[in-house]
Amino acid sequence: MPVSDSVDDRAAADEATDVSDEPGLPINELFESLQGEGTLAGVPSVFVRTSGCNLRCWFCDSYHTSWEPTHATMSLEEIVAEVESYDADHVVLTGGEPLLHEASVDLLERLDERGYHTTVETNGTIYRDAPIDLASISPKLESSTPTPGRDPKGDGEWEQRHENDRIDLERLAALVEEYDHQLKFVVTDDEDMPEILDLLADLRSVADVPVRDGNVLLMPEGATRERLAETRTRVADLAMEYGFRYTPRLHVDLWNDAPET
Ligand SMILES: C[S@@+](CC[C@H](N)C(=O)[O-])C[C@H]1O[C@@H](n2cnc3c(N)ncnc32)[C@H](O)[C@@H]1O
Ligand SMILES: Nc1nc2[nH]cc(C(=O)O)c2c(=O)[nH]1
Ligand code: SF4
Numbered sequence: 001m002p003v004s005d006s007v008d009d010r011a012a013a014d015e016a017t018d019v020s021d022e023p024g025l026p027i028n029e030l031f032e033s034l035q036g037e038g039t040l041a042g043v044p045s046v047f048v049r050t051s052g053c054n055l056r057c058w059f060c061d062s063y064h065t066s067w068e069p070t071h072a073t074m075s076l077e078e079i080v081a082e083v084e085s086y087d088a089d090h091v092v093l094t095g096g097e098p099l100l101h102e103a104s105v106d107l108l109e110r111l112d113e114r115g116y117h118t119t120v121e122t123n124g125t126i127y128r129d130a131p132i133d134l135a136s137i138s139p140k141l142e143s144s145t146p147t148p149g150r151d152p153k154g155d156g157e158w159e160q161r162h163e164n165d166r167i168d169l170e171r172l173a174a175l176v177e178e179y180d181h182q183l184k185f186v187v188t189d190d191e192d193m194p195e196i197l198d199l200l201a202d203l204r205s206v207a208d209v210p211v212r213d214g215n216v217l218l219m220p221e222g223a224t225r226e227r228l229a230e231t232r233t234r235v236a237d238l239a240m241e242y243g244f245r246y247t248p249r250l251h252v253d254l255w256n257d258a259p260e261t
């Protein structure tokens with residue numbers, strides 16, 4: 001998938017709300033792989049990666065959809081045709097933040113009509129009503145914030161905006177109420193745990209469905225094999241200690257998170 005134009009998140013959002021005859025999405029890459037994360041890890045899946053994000057995690061493994069968004073605009077017809085060219089019957093809509101784009105709803109409807117199982121990878125700050133079989137929600141912890149010392153661009157320009165926007169309890173509650181879900185927290189070390197417990201308590205106090213520990217997954221931070229080797233055992237131990245699930249990052253282990261894996 002060639003990427004050409006650059007967009008920022010606002011441009012992506014504007015484009016998504018654009019009223020044009022031929023609805024489309026800014027697509028960074030579209031490929032088949034094994035689902036690498038979460039309860040469906042190992043399942044052959046087609047990944048549709050939109051460009052543009054409303055957050056800026058310092059560790060983002062999809063830099064070219066967030067910090068430096070690039071894309072080619074594809075019509076929904078083109079996206080569906082390319083999805084259909086693969087054998088997999090699971091589709092993962094990810095990004096960037098796929099729910100930024102109104103046209104993601106239309107795409108999910110078209111995929112649902114064709115019998116695909118749909119997973120949406122989302123940071124949980126945006127709610128949309130769509131045929132989503134699994135909402136794979138990854139709420140962002142304080143440890144994701146791009147402080148000046150951790151900002152990949154070096155200036156800390158996004159620190160405050162990221163910090164203000166990373167949790168929206170009402171939208172998180174709407175997502176878990178409406179959809180089968182998993183809550184997939186990126187964990188570096190035990191300092192992340194109190195915030196996870198507090199967030200779960202807050203979510204349980206506002207959501208009118210149960211939020212089960214069995215749907216809470218700890219995922220090690222790491223976009224390279226080397227980094228993952230530093231974090232994963234600690235995170236697995238934390239999952240056992242707290243009674244949550246652990247999720248691997250198979251695509252990092254297998255392919256070192258190369259493009260289109
Ligand atoms: C690139 S994000 C796209 C979807 C959405 N923006 C989100 O954050 O959930 C896909 C998944 O990768 C996770 N992720 C991103 N960078 C990571 C890293 N360095 N280590 C572990 N997980 C990471 C996110 O938390 C999310 O679960
Ligand atoms: N294989 C593979 N599995 C994934 N699960 C979630 C991913 C994502 O970037 O959202 C992802 C990804 O990028 N590759
Ligand atoms: S929310 Fe997701 S896509 Fe956006 S910066 Fe964070 S990890 Fe990257």
Ligand SMILES: [Mg+2]
Nearest residue numbers: 061062251257
């Ligand atoms: Mg990824």
